[in-house]
Amino acid sequence: MSDVVLDVQNLCVEFPTRKGLLTAVDGISLQIQRGEILGMVGESGAGKSMTGMSILGLLEPPGRIAAGSIHLSGDRIDDLDDRAMQAVRGRRIGAIFQDPLTSLNPLFRVGDQLVETIRLHTDLDKPAARERARELMREVGIPAVEERIDSYPHQFSGGMRQRIVIALALCAEPELIVADEPTTALDVSIQAQITALLKRLCRERGTAVMLVTHDMGVIAETADRVAVMYAGRLAEIGAVDDVVRRPQHPYTKGLMGSIPSLRTDVEELQMIPGSMPRLNAIPPGCAFNPRCAHAGPRCREEVPRIARGDITGAACWLAQAGTTLTPGEAA
Amino acid sequence: MTLRNNAILEVDALERRFDVSAPWLNRLIERKPRKTLRAVDGVDFVIQRGQTLALVGESGCGKSTIAKLVTGLHSPSGGSIRFHGDRDRLQMIFQDPFASLNPRWRVARIIAEPLRTLSPDTPEAEVSARVDELLRTVGLAPADGLKFPHEFSGGQRQRISIARALAGDPEFLVCDEPTSALDVSVQAQVLNLMKRLQKKMDLTYLFISHDLSVVRHMADVIAVMYLGRIVEIQPTADLFANPLHPYTGLLLETIPNLEAPKRDRSPMVGEVPSPVSPPSGCSFHPRCPRAFDRCKTERPQRSAKVHNRRVACFAAEQGAPDVQ
Numbered sequence: 001m002s003d004v005v006l007d008v009q010n011l012c013v014e015f016p017t018r019k020g021l022l023t024a025v026d027g028i029s030l031q032i033q034r035g036e037i038l039g040m041v042g043e044s045g046a047g048k049s050m051t052g053m054s055i056l057g058l059l060e061p062p063g064r065i066a067a068g069s070i071h072l073s074g075d076r077i078d079d080l081d082d083r084a085m086q087a088v089r090g091r092r093i094g095a096i097f098q099d100p101l102t103s104l105n106p107l108f109r110v111g112d113q114l115v116e117t118i119r120l121h122t123d124l125d126k127p128a129a130r131e132r133a134r135e136l137m138r139e140v141g142i143p144a145v146e147e148r149i150d151s152y153p154h155q156f157s158g159g160m161r162q163r164i165v166i167a168l169a170l171c172a173e174p175e176l177i178v179a180d181e182p183t184t185a186l187d188v189s190i191q192a193q194i195t196a197l198l199k200r201l202c203r204e205r206g207t208a209v210m211l212v213t214h215d216m217g218v219i220a221e222t223a224d225r226v227a228v229m230y231a232g233r234l235a236e237i238g239a240v241d242d243v244v245r246r247p248q249h250p251y252t253k254g255l256m257g258s259i260p261s262l263r264t265d266v267e268e269l270q271m272i273p274g275s276m277p278r279l280n281a282i283p284p285g286c287a288f289n290p291r292c293a294h295a296g297p298r299c300r301e302e303v304p305r306i307a308r309g310d311i312t313g314a315a316c317w318l319a320q321a322g323t324t325l326t327p328g329e330a331a
Numbered sequence: 332m333t334l335r336n337n338a339i340l341e342v343d344a345l346e347r348r349f350d351v352s353a354p355w356l357n358r359l360i361e362r363k364p365r366k367t368l369r370a371v372d373g374v375d376f377v378i379q380r381g382q383t384l385a386l387v388g389e390s391g392c393g394k395s396t397i398a399k400l401v402t403g404l405h406s407p408s409g410g411s412i413r414f415h416g417d418r419d420r421l422q423m424i425f426q427d428p429f430a431s432l433n434p435r436w437r438v439a440r441i442i443a444e445p446l447r448t449l450s451p452d453t454p455e456a457e458v459s460a461r462v463d464e465l466l467r468t469v470g471l472a473p474a475d476g477l478k479f480p481h482e483f484s485g486g487q488r489q490r491i492s493i494a495r496a497l498a499g500d501p502e503f504l505v506c507d508e509p510t511s512a513l514d515v516s517v518q519a520q521v522l523n524l525m526k527r528l529q530k531k532m533d534l535t536y537l538f539i540s541h542d543l544s545v546v547r548h549m550a551d552v553i554a555v556m557y558l559g560r561i562v563e564i565q566p567t568a569d570l571f572a573n574p575l576h577p578y579t580g581l582l583l584e585t586i587p588n589l590e591a592p593k594r595d596r597s598p599m600v601g602e603v604p605s606p607v608s609p610p611s612g613c614s615f616h617p618r619c620p621r622a623f624d625r626c627k628t629e630r631p632q633r634s635a636k637v638h639n640r641r642v643a644c645f646a647a648e649q650g651a652p653d654v655q
């Protein structure tokens with residue numbers, strides 16, 4: 001058996017709209033190994049959540065997978081029907097979303113929701129499931145579990161709700177966890193608890209994790225590899241140290257430059273000029289070319305891609321030519 | 332006293348309690364007592380006009396509750412909030428851009444709403460020109476005004492709520508995690524925009540963020556909260572250079588650091604205590620590396636004698652200079 005838990009090949013997601021077809025994800029290929037955390041970063045609207053939703057089989061119509069394949073530990077899952085996919089989702093893939101309210105039912109006590117999910121995916125009886133629910137709540141750092149187990153979701157703070165969602169995702173001990181900005185609204189100490197929890201799951205249970213986040217600090221301390229998305233495409237992928245310290249793609253460079261520093265003071269943060277193109281107005285060639293200081297004629301005609309099967313690389317003509325990038329240089 | 336004169340917001344002994352008792356029938360049968368949760372438990376601070384005060388602290392410590400008290404979405408259970416500005420020009424950017432945008436309205440209508448409330452006689456053409464301008468300001472396109480919220484990604488929705496807040500021509504903005512759903516390059520654009528607007532229009536911000544590098548960049552003053560109380564409040568540079576409260580020290584050590592990543596960073600020790608039954612004395616004592624006997628029985632207060640009201644901690648009192 002190979003160690004590849006998630007294998008996404010040439011994934012394309014499109015939305016038919018009144019004004020034609022929008023391609024939200026355009027030919028993404030990536031793999032996650034057993035026990036590995038792949039970080040996903042990129043411009044807001046770049047297609048990170050769509051990629052995650054495709055893997056979970058939760059794309060909302062009219063959105064649809066237009067091409068490509070998704071395999072989970074060797075089993076193809078992108079062509080399963082709704083019922084089969086629902087079983088995979090609960091048992092084999094756990095989901096943690098940015099908005100905890102999408103995963104919690106406001107009308108039920110959190111303890112009951114946990115017990116129900118545990119019983120759906122395991123054969124524990126009610127008292128055992130309740131004990132397991134307590135354990136999971138403790139594991140994700142809910143204080144005074146006895147007092148809070150019968151509370152309703154709205155009685156928790158944003159961060160505590162998210163921890164309940166994580167407990168829900170862990171109920172069935174899945175092979176893969178897709179975590180879409182799980183720590184976005186959490187303070188640093190809870191964030192550290194949750195990333196430590198994810199890391200422990202990877203190490204101890206061999207869980208593979210796709211971690212979508214905007215927080216580069218979290219990526220640097222949690223992920224093994226990182227994928228950078230821009231306008232529906234993969235801009236760069238590689239080992240976390242390489243991407244953070246020696247980014248190859250001009251967009252990744254810009255991204256790293258705009259992070260507020262803990263050491264130096266600046267009046268204005270560095271910005272990448274302009275904004276990401278609308279999905280219906282992606283320029284020909286490299287999607288980043290209107291904002292890129294290095295853009296040359298080839299960039300405006302041909303789409304640069306990371307060769308399929310490559311585990312590191314940058315979708316950039318200049319980087320692929322082996323040139324080191326310095327600002328202002330034109331290809 | 333002269334400093335106080337330019338205050339736009341003064342919060343004194345502010346309290347907010349929530350009833351989190353089991354339903355009365357359960358209480359009757361299981362003989363469970365009533366339970367109250369002190370989400371905000373005696374909070375004081377002042378914000379000067381044109382400045383930014385940031386609230387930081389662990390999840391559940393009461394930051395969003397303070398934001399909602401200041402904007403009037405919750406009523407206080409005790410204490411006072413004095414706002415010396417125009418209530419109509421107090422706007423809020425919510426932590427949760429999913430819940431705060433009306434899903435049945437088109438984006439242009441959502442953004443125009445505060446504008447129409449504030450000056451109902453504005454001609455339609457002017458409203459739509461202003462909406463287009465606001466969309467561009469937050470990095471969206473005028474054509475996006477015709478879409479519905481569900482057609483946008485999380486970060487794009489947050490930009491819509493920022494545009495809506497700006498539409499109300501605010502003088503005071505309560506920003507609850509305004510950029511945590513944004514990628515760092517859009518975040519840089521939004522933060523730069525907020526700073527520029529602040530300078531141009533003398534805006535005041537109550538700014539909540541869990542990202543301490545963002546807070547460091549934005550805030551003039553930082554208030555650190557723990558379990559419903561402010562345990563430390565200092566000008567930003569002082570707080571980073573010389574954290575006075577042990578909790579602040581631990582918080583600063585826990586920041587994930589891009590410049591020097593620590594892959595084996597361990598989370599802060601100890602369980603986050605329950606706000607329903609907070610620990611006795613200093614509520615941080617079960618997790619505090621510097622705790623001593625007195626901390627278990629007595630509650631430290633911020634006093635003028637200890638670092639000029641900057642910190643509530645017995646250990647910080649020892650050897651503290653008498654700054655007046």
Ligand SMILES: Nc1ncnc2c1ncn2[C@@H]1O[C@H](COP(=O)(O)OP(=O)(O)OP(=O)(O)O)[C@@H](O)[C@H]1O
Nearest residue numbers: 024044045046047048049050482483484485486487
């Ligand atoms: N129902 C829809 N109809 C049309 N376009 C959509 C729809 N839902 C999403 N999109 C578009 O698909 C693109 C990808 O969205 P996605 O949610 O994957 O972005 P993301 O990378 O997760 O962004 P963020 O970091 O802001 O969460 C966005 O440009 C968005 O506008």
Ligand SMILES: Nc1ncnc2c1ncn2[C@@H]1O[C@H](COP(=O)(O)OP(=O)(O)OP(=O)(O)O)[C@@H](O)[C@H]1O
Nearest residue numbers: 155156157158159349370390391392393394395396
């Ligand atoms: N409507 C409510 N009913 C009962 N308890 C509540 C209610 N709203 C908030 N609380 C409780 O009050 C405390 C403070 O919550 P608040 O949302 O202010 O925290 P926060 O500091 O904003 O946290 P986060 O960083 O997670 O957003 C929490 O313990 C929460 O469970």
Ligand code: SF4
Nearest residue numbers: 286289292299316317
């Ligand atoms: S150099 Fe060319 S290919 Fe590379 S990012 Fe810039 S525009 Fe794209």
Ligand code: SF4
Nearest residue numbers: 613616619626644645
């Ligand atoms: S008062 Fe005591 S327990 Fe509280 S922070 Fe200070 S030293 Fe620690």
Ligand SMILES: [Mg+2]
Nearest residue numbers: 048049484485
């Ligand atoms: Mg997303």
Ligand SMILES: [Mg+2]
Nearest residue numbers: 158394395426
């Ligand atoms: Mg909050």
